[in-house]
Structures are given as C-alpha cells and as structure tokens.
Amino acid sequence: MRLSASEAIAALFEHHPRGERRAVAVGDLLIRAAAPSAGDWWGCFTVKxxxxxxFGDGFRTGDLGRAFFRDQARRGHILIVENATGRRLGFVIVVREGGELELQxxxxxxxxxxxxxxxxxMDGVLAFAAKIAASRVTLLTxxxxxxxxxxxxxVGFRRWPIGVAMPRYLYQAHREEVRRLGVQRSPHARARIVMARPSS
Ligand SMILES: CC(C)(COP(=O)(O)OP(=O)(O)OC[C@H]1O[C@@H](n2cnc3c(N)ncnc32)[C@H](O)[C@@H]1OP(=O)(O)O)[C@@H](O)C(=O)NCCC(=O)NCCS
Structure with a gap:
C-alpha cells in the first residue's frame, strides 16, 4: 500500500525510540523529524x-524555548522542511493536549x-490528528x-466562538501571548486569534 504524502508526513510525527533517521521526500523537498539539537533549534528559531x-512592524516573535524544543523533538513532534540544498524553509511543532492536538x-x-x-x-499535521483520533486541532495566531x-x-479552522469556554491550555497560552505583546496598547495583542478545527 502506498502512503499519500500527507500520511507519510504524519508518520514522521511518531516517536521512534532508536532514533533512526526519519525523512520523506516530496518533489525536491525533504521533510524530516527535527533532532533535539542546538543546530535544529537555532535553525527553526531563525525561520520563525x-x-x-x-505580522508587520512592532510584532516581536516569542522565543522558541530551547528546553521545550528539545522535549518536543524527542517526542518526534517537530518536523522541518528543507530544500534540495539542505536549507530549512519551514517547520511545524505540535503538542498533544489530552485528546486534542495543538499546532504550536x-x-x-x-x-x-x-x-x-x-x-x-499543514496536510501532514491534519493527517496526524486524524491518525491519533484527536478531537480537534487548535492554534493561536x-x-x-x-x-x-x-x-x-x-483548511477548516474557525475562530473560537465568543461565549464558549476554551480548554485551559489554550486560554492560558492566549493570555500569555497577549501579555507578552503588551496588553492594551498593542494592535498585535488585540488581534490575537484562537482557532480550532474539528478532526475529521
Ligand atoms: C501561514 C503560512 C504557514 C502559510 O504557508 P505558505 O507556504 O506561505 O502557504 P501556502 O503557499 O501553502 O498557501 C498559499 C496561500 O497562502 C496565502 N499566501 C501565502 N503567501 C502569500 C503572499 N506572499 N502574498 C499573498 N498571499 C499569500 C495565499 O492565500 C495563498 O493562497 P493562493 O495560493 O490560493 O493564493 C506562512 O505564511 C507563515 O509562516 N505564516 C506565519 C506563521 C503563523 O501564522 N504562525 C502562527 C500560527 S502557529
């Protein structure tokens, strides 16, 4: 049975205790599980x-916590996409929160x-969410x-509805982001969005 590209990418998110090299080629791109190394951490931070x-002027990127990065990479929850010359073009980090998946x-x-x-x-993330039967995928942006x-x-995300309570992890992450950006005055803080997508 041949896996689709998104299923093959989804499989990279799983923990492989022996640390074998895990990568999928799609055209001239290489998608690989991040190593819990300083090089991959710094590379992803640079991409971020x-x-x-x-996001425009005045937006300060949150740092990419090194301990957090290492832990998620050990779980296999960070993927990096590179071009043919090995340049990192992008990355994704997911976090399992009970029965939900947060696209961090x-x-x-x-x-x-x-x-x-x-x-x-994103298709790889959604395929992974379906595979682990996550009830929904959430994100802040x-x-x-x-x-x-x-x-x-x-791709199916909707803004979190007003008046509906959020799961605690999401609410806390949202509050921390707003605080970090400077609560009242910053347009960036006011424009924070919480989104969720039911898993299919
Ligand atoms: C959101 C993001 C991941 C999308 O990745 P991407 O590779 O640019 O997106 P894709 O090429 O797959 O999608 C293309 C769509 O994005 C939009 N888009 C991407 N780049 C664009 C650009 N330079 N100008 C206008 N629209 C653009 C368009 O809507 C486009 O759709 P179209 O092809 O139908 O016109 C990327 O733009 C990004 O890094 N954004 C900031 C990260 C972020 O939001 N992080 C917080 C959440 S965790």
Missing part, C-alpha cells in the same frame, strides 16, 4: 523570526511562503498578517 515578518508553530521562511509548502506541512486567518480557514 523570518516568517514573523508577515507553523512557520515558513518569509521568502519561501506562498508556494504551497505550508499547505503540504495573529490577525494582523494579511492572509493568515483566511489561510487557516481554507
């Missing part, structure tokens, strides 16, 4: 800072965005970037 340019980070390098690579990675919200909507 580049991708965050999308999905970032494409600014100059590599808009070519379908983010969509490829910013409404200050021009196409961001619509991009998530195009």
């Amino acid at each position: 800072r580049s991708g965050a340019r999308l 980070n999905i970032y494409m390098r600014y100059e590599a965005s808009g070519r379908g690579v983010g969509r490829l990675m 910013s409404g200050t970037a021009p196409w961001n919200r619509r991009w998530y909507e195009s």
Whole structure:
C-alpha cells in the first residue's frame, strides 16, 4: 500500500525510540523529524523570526524555548522542511493536549511562503490528528498578517466562538501571548486569534 504524502508526513510525527533517521521526500523537498539539537533549534528559531515578518512592524516573535524544543523533538513532534540544498524553509511543532492536538508553530521562511509548502506541512499535521483520533486541532495566531486567518480557514479552522469556554491550555497560552505583546496598547495583542478545527 502506498502512503499519500500527507500520511507519510504524519508518520514522521511518531516517536521512534532508536532514533533512526526519519525523512520523506516530496518533489525536491525533504521533510524530516527535527533532532533535539542546538543546530535544529537555532535553525527553526531563525525561520520563525523570518516568517514573523508577515505580522508587520512592532510584532516581536516569542522565543522558541530551547528546553521545550528539545522535549518536543524527542517526542518526534517537530518536523522541518528543507530544500534540495539542505536549507530549512519551514517547520511545524505540535503538542498533544489530552485528546486534542495543538499546532504550536507553523512557520515558513518569509521568502519561501506562498508556494504551497505550508499547505503540504499543514496536510501532514491534519493527517496526524486524524491518525491519533484527536478531537480537534487548535492554534493561536495573529490577525494582523494579511492572509493568515483566511489561510487557516481554507483548511477548516474557525475562530473560537465568543461565549464558549476554551480548554485551559489554550486560554492560558492566549493570555500569555497577549501579555507578552503588551496588553492594551498593542494592535498585535488585540488581534490575537484562537482557532480550532474539528478532526475529521
Ligand atoms: C501561514 C503560512 C504557514 C502559510 O504557508 P505558505 O507556504 O506561505 O502557504 P501556502 O503557499 O501553502 O498557501 C498559499 C496561500 O497562502 C496565502 N499566501 C501565502 N503567501 C502569500 C503572499 N506572499 N502574498 C499573498 N498571499 C499569500 C495565499 O492565500 C495563498 O493562497 P493562493 O495560493 O490560493 O493564493 C506562512 O505564511 C507563515 O509562516 N505564516 C506565519 C506563521 C503563523 O501564522 N504562525 C502562527 C500560527 S502557529
């Protein structure tokens, strides 16, 4: 049986205790599980800072906690996408929260965005969520970037409805982000969006 690209990417998210090299080639892209190394951590942080340019002036990227990165990489929950020369173009980090899956980070390098690579990675995340029967996938993002919200909507995410209580992990993460960005005055803080997508 041949796996689709998204199923093959989804399989990379699983923990492989013996640490064998796990990678999938899609065209001239290579998608691989991140190593819990300083090199991959710094490489992803650099991508994150580049991708965050999308959010506009005055937006400060949250740092990519090194201990957090190492733990998620050990679980197999971080994937990196590279081009044929080995340059990191983007990465995703997922976190399992009870029966839900939080998409903690999905970032494409600014100059590599808009070519379908983010969509490829997102399809892998959604296939992984289906595989582990997650009840939903959640994320936090910013409404200050021009196409961001619509991009998530195009793959089935919807803004968290007003008046409906959020799971605690999501509420706390949202509050921390708003606080970090500077609660009242920052348009970036006001534009924070919580989104969720039921798993199919
Ligand atoms: C959101 C993101 C991951 C999308 O990845 P991507 O590889 O750029 O997206 P794709 O190429 O797969 O999707 C293309 C769509 O994105 C939009 N888009 C991407 N780049 C664009 C650009 N430069 N100009 C206009 N629209 C653009 C368009 O809507 C496009 O749809 P179309 O092809 O039908 O016009 C990426 O832009 C990014 O890193 N954003 C910031 C990260 C973020 O939001 N993080 C927080 C959540 S964890």
